[in-house]
Amino acid sequence: MKPTLTLRQKTKQFLVILLPILITQISLSAITFFDTNMSGKASSTDLAGVAIGSSLWVPLQTGLSGILMGMTPIVSHLMGGGQAKKVAYHIMQGLWLALLLAVAILAVGSMLLPTILDGMKLDAEVRHIAFRFLSFLAIGIIPMFGYTVLRSFIDALGQTRISMTVTLISLPINIFLNYLLIFGNWGFPRLGGAGAGIASAITYWCVFIIAAIFVIRLKPFASFGVFRSFYGISLKVWKELLKIGVPIGFSIFFETAVFAAVTLLMSRFDTITIAAHQAAMNFASTLYMIPLSISMALTILVGFEKGAGRLKDARQYSILGIASAVALSLVTAVVLLVAGHYVAGLYSDESSVIKLTQHFLIYAIFFQISDAIATPVQGSLRGYKDVNPAFIITFISYWVIGLPVGYLLATFTGLGAYGFWVGLIAGLAAGAVLLLARLIKVQRPKQESPAAAASA
Template sequence: MKETFSIKQKFKQFFIILIPILITQITMSAMLFFDTYMSGRSSAEDLAGVAIGSSLWVPMQSGLNGILMGISPIVSQLVGAGKRDKVAFNVMQALMLSFVVSVVVLLIGGFLLSPVLAGMKLESYVHHVAFYFLVSLAAGVIPLFGYTVLRSFIDALGQTRISMRITLISLPLNVAANYVLIYGKLGFPRFGGIGAGMASAFTYWCIFTIATLCVHRLQPFAGYGVFRKWYRISLTKWKELLKIGVPIGFATFFETTIFAAVTLLMSRFDTITIASHQAAMNFATTLYMIPLSICLSLTILVGYETGAKRLKDAKQYSIIGISTAVCMSILTAVFLLLFKHQVAALYSTENRVIELTQHFLLYAIFFQLSDAIATPTQGVLRGYKDVNPAFIITLISYWIIGLPTGYYLGNYTYWGAYGYWIGLITGLAVGAVLLLRRLVIVQRKVVLES
């Protein structure tokens, strides 16, 4: 990254950072899609087992990744302030912390996995697939969280194209491993859905190894000497990392689990309604990659400018990012209005499902408009290292306002299944307003303290 002097230069640098992150996020989503799709081609039971396993793992993974991504604003601010000599120490402490977090996750999973699956009362083979899918995937937890730290370091330096290339390499590796292990090719046994977990673990080790080599050998990363010296564990630094990362992780966890909760609560509706809801929600999740990528980009850029004490530039980046997200959401809204039938037809050939999915997609328009404000604003606040209020706002807007509102409208009014979407939209809208208000307060506070 480099200092910019005009709005045009800032837009250019913003998109240089953003586009690779967006491609990376889409690629990572594609890995989960291929796990599910290829398992389904094995058998319905394999599909169900992988779906259950993924539904348990993804929220945990998202939340824990959020905790470890606290290194991103720390590094970007250090680089912006010209304190390059302190970067290696911070990254190594984050890597050691990631190892401890991984071990804790594995121990907790070892104790809780069997009781949780037993409580779901699944069919025996589905239970078997879900259990061993997660057990197999567990072999890749340590490198996955290690990669999260290295990717955050790479991105914090503005080198998002490198992490994009690493992730792009991972997709064909994952698909090839799925093909071999799920279907039993090249002399391997046929593992079915369990093979998807093995393939994911294999892919995590590959991307961690590639990222490690890049950080150690390629410039500008090698110049920071991350792996040239061994550091003792610093509990003080871990405390700082957790102070920033834990609120980010919990905010991410609350965001991902709210959708799983809504899906579970909607199980009382008929199969057509549930299928239509899932189709519309899947497409809305795909669109969410845009504001999420902008969020990650703004954390890097705002952190860099704040570290350099260029507060005006940090504010300009926040305006550019949030405005871009809103403009993109308006474009996607127009797209959905014009092509909602074609989008719905991607998910089913049944007329009833297509018709109902179109109705849910209309609600998705308002859903992603709120996301376009709330998510990038969180990214800006993280760049300022202001994370605790955002975590509280997310908790209140989603779980105290959004979910109860949706439950009431879905069960006690004529809105039915649409009520849950209205509840989510309400929670997101409240969150967007409160987060914007918090951003104004933080930016004023930063100016006064400078």
């Protein structure tokens, strides 16, 4: 990355950073998409089982990965401040922390998962599929967390095309393994939704191994010597990473967990409703990769400019990113309005599931508009290392407003399952307003450093 002077230069650098991130995020999301989509083609029971399993796993995975994503602004600030020699040491500390988090979640999950599933009162077959899906997926937890650290390093250097390449190499592996293991093709056992868990776990191992090879051998990563020396655990660096990463992780956890909570609460409805809800939510999550990618690009760019003391440039990147997200959200809204029936047909061949999924997708339109504001704003705030207020705002918006409103509407009005979606929309809208207000406060004009002023 390099300093930019004009809007045209900023737009070009923004797109250079953003587009590979977007392709990467869509590809990573496609792993879950194909797990859900191909399981749905097996049966609505398999789709429901994967839906329950994903709803338990995704909040934990994204929340803990969010902690490790704190490495991105740390590396961006180190590079912007001319402290590249410290990067390798910090990356190794991130990998140690990733290993600890993975082992902890495996230990806790092995003890609590049967009890959690038993308490949900699921159909026996749905419960069986969910348990096997999660058990197989657990094989890939360690490499997945490790890859999060390596990707944060890669992206913070502005080399987002490398992350894109890693993911694009791995995605066909996931699809092919799903083809073999979900449907039992080429002599493999027909495992249904549970087979998607094995496919994803193997894919995560491939992603980590490929990323590690790139970090060791390719420029500019090789010059940092990330794996060249052995570094013991540094609680001081862990404290620095956790100080930034924990609020990021909890913010992401509260956001993803509220959607998972809704899916779990919908277990009181029939299997068709669970399957349709998950199909619509899965597609909405795929569209969410657009504002999420913009958010990640803004964390890198704003962090780089903030680390160099160029506050005006950081503000300009924030405006550029948020405006782009809003414009793209209007495009996705049109897609859902015009092609909702075809989107629903991607997930099931059962007419009842398709019809109900199409109805849920209408509500997803409003998700996109709120996400287009809230998510890039969070990315900008992370670039400023201003993470604690966003954590509080996210909790209030989703868990004090969104989920309670959704539960009340679903339980005490005629909206039924749709009531949960209305509640989520209310929470997302509240979060967008509050987060934008926080960013405006953080970006109030401040005296720039003499060096930055001189360079301008």
